[in-house]
Amino acid sequence: MKILYIGHEKELNGASKSVLDIIKGMENEHEIYVLTGYGDGPFYDALKQRKAKVLVYPYFKWCVGKFSKLGWIKKRLKWYCHQQFVNRKTAAAVAKIVRDEHIDLIHTNSGVINVGGLIRRACPDVKHIWHIREFADLDFRMYPLPPESAYYAFMNRWTDQFIFNSKAVAQHYTKLDPKKKNVVYNGVDPKNLIPESEREPHEGINLLIAGRVERAKGQYQAVEACEKLLQRGIGNFKLFIAGTVYCELDISEAVRDHVILLGQVSDMTAIRRKTDIELVCSRAEAFGRVTIEANLAGVPVVGSNIGGTRELIRDGVTGFLYEPENTDDLADKIEKLIRDETLRHTCGTAAREFAAAGFLADTSVKNLRRVYQKTFGEL
Numbered sequence: 001m002k003i004l005y006i007g008h009e010k011e012l013n014g015a016s017k018s019v020l021d022i023i024k025g026m027e028n029e030h031e032i033y034v035l036t037g038y039g040d041g042p043f044y045d046a047l048k049q050r051k052a053k054v055l056v057y058p059y060f061k062w063c064v065g066k067f068s069k070l071g072w073i074k075k076r077l078k079w080y081c082h083q084q085f086v087n088r089k090t091a092a093a094v095a096k097i098v099r100d101e102h103i104d105l106i107h108t109n110s111g112v113i114n115v116g117g118l119i120r121r122a123c124p125d126v127k128h129i130w131h132i133r134e135f136a137d138l139d140f141r142m143y144p145l146p147p148e149s150a151y152y153a154f155m156n157r158w159t160d161q162f163i164f165n166s167k168a169v170a171q172h173y174t175k176l177d178p179k180k181k182n183v184v185y186n187g188v189d190p191k192n193l194i195p196e197s198e199r200e201p202h203e204g205i206n207l208l209i210a211g212r213v214e215r216a217k218g219q220y221q222a223v224e225a226c227e228k229l230l231q232r233g234i235g236n237f238k239l240f241i242a243g244t245v246y247c248e249l250d251i252s253e254a255v256r257d258h259v260i261l262l263g264q265v266s267d268m269t270a271i272r273r274k275t276d277i278e279l280v281c282s283r284a285e286a287f288g289r290v291t292i293e294a295n296l297a298g299v300p301v302v303g304s305n306i307g308g309t310r311e312l313i314r315d316g317v318t319g320f321l322y323e324p325e326n327t328d329d330l331a332d333k334i335e336k337l338i339r340d341e342t343l344r345h346t347c348g349t350a351a352r353e354f355a356a357a358g359f360l361a362d363t364s365v366k367n368l369r370r371v372y373q374k375t376f377g378e379l
Contacts, residue, residue: 001372002103004033004094004119005052008061008110010041011244013212014289015133018165018186018364019109020046025187025365027051033103035094035115055097057090062151063112063142079145091118098123105129105372111173112136117158127375130159132169132176133186135307138284139216152176161375163368165287166308182371186287187364192269193356194297196349200273205237205338208271208299209279210290213245213261218281218304220249221327225279227255228331234338242271272297276344277337281330285309295319295355300347302333312359318351 005023009016020043023032032052038044039056047054060083066072098106098119103126108116111132120128136142144151152175155162162180164170170181207226211217219241226239238258241249242265251259265271272278278294280303285291287308291301295318303309305321315321320333337344 001105002031002033002101003105003107004035004055004098004103006035006106006108006113006116007043008037008113009043010038012042012046014186014287015110016043016046017289018133019131020050021187021189021361022107022365022368023047023050023052025361026368033097033101055094057094059087059090059113059115060084061112061142062087062114062146063136063144065141066143067141076145083145087115088118091115091122095119095122098126105375107131110134111155112142114154117154120158127160128158129161129163129371129375130155131163131165132173133165134286135169135172135284138172138307139282139286141216148175156180161371163371166311168307168311169286182374184364184367184371185359186289186292187361188289188292188296188355188359190296190360190362192272192293192296193352193360194269194273196298196352198273199298202274205276206274207237207239207277207279207334208242208275208294209239209281210242210265210268210271210293211282213241213243213249214247216283217243218283219243221281221325221330222279223249223251223255223259224327225331225334226258227252228327229335229338230255230258232331232335234335237338240271240275242268268293269297272299275299277302277334279330279334280304280309282307282309283324288312292355292359295351295359298348298352300337300344300351302330302337314350314354317347318354319347 034047034052035055037059064075106116106128108130156177163182163184165186167183170183209222213219240260242262244264278299278301280288280291284307291312294301301319303313304324306324313319313321322329322333
């Protein structure tokens with residue numbers, strides 16, 4: 001089978017890492033094509049290391065951030081006057097390639113781009129899977145540029161199957177056809193699996209929060225919780241913040257000596273070998289790839305009890321859930337793990353076993369194959 005994957009990112013964020021894992025799992029049995037809007041950057045560079053045929057054409061997102069009334073009006077004007085026509089032009093060009101190359105399946109890797117649906121509309125004999133990986137509105141304040149009714153009508157009309165990366169995301173999109181909905185959790189590369197024997201000794205307690213430094217990811221909550229720990233007389237810890245900084249993070253003088261900004265980290269396994277507790281404080285995490293990566297490293301996670309995170313943490317067994325936005329509760333859960341070394345170890349061991357049993361890349365690819373078979377009526 002010939003499969004065209006469509007990406008939406010230039011950087012290597014969670015969605016792009018996940019589709020690369022899928023491509024790696026599929027490329028030995030299928031002929032892979034990838035459409036990207038960027039001819040450079042980390043995602044493009046990673047694609048060039050795979051067997052895929054990479055197509056580079058311009059296209060725009062049809063869901064974008066809505067932060068002010070005037071800004072939103074300007075973005076919609078750009079969409080209606082220019083961007084939607086670029087998308088249609090690109091779709092027409094790629095549709096010709098799809099027909100000429102006899103591509104069987106289009107797999108769109110995000111809900112914030114519509115070019116896959118446009119290609120599907122131009123190629124009635126080709127199947128289209130739309131992979132929704134985000135709470136666009138709740139997490140990123142992103143909303144469709146077309147009217148909402150047209151947005152959902154288009155998705156339902158030109159999609160054969162939807163895939164969601166958590167039950168929470170599937171339940172959130174109530175206007176998408178329930179008969180086409182499938183939940184497939186993201187898979188993580190087994191290179192993230194760190195046996196207990198490979199963890200590295202260190203002094204004190206190392207906390208880690210990983211991801212883009214922005215309001216939605218909640219690094220500010222982690223810093224506030226650390227301030228509360230200091231107020232309680234707990235000071236034997238460091239908080240490591242890994243990720244590209246997209247917004248200013250207010251770190252008070254009181255906690256400054258306990259917070260280390262790492263910036264973008266290419267080898268997270270090296271960091272996690274010395275991590276005792278990982279934090280996931282996102283406003284609405286659709287899945288939470290970092291949760292599974294931490295678990296595979298034997299690191300218990302304290303995560304916000306919302307979105308996909310609550311599906312990945314067995315509260316009190318593999319880690320702890322805390323009340324969203326409640327930094328007192330977050331500090332309580334961190335303190336519990338800091339004070340009890342045995343609890344940290346047992347949670348970390350249980351987390352590693354839980355993640356390895358259900359969230360490795362091979363498991364995700366196997367579940368995707370079932371959806372592909374369903375799409376072609378083979379189940």
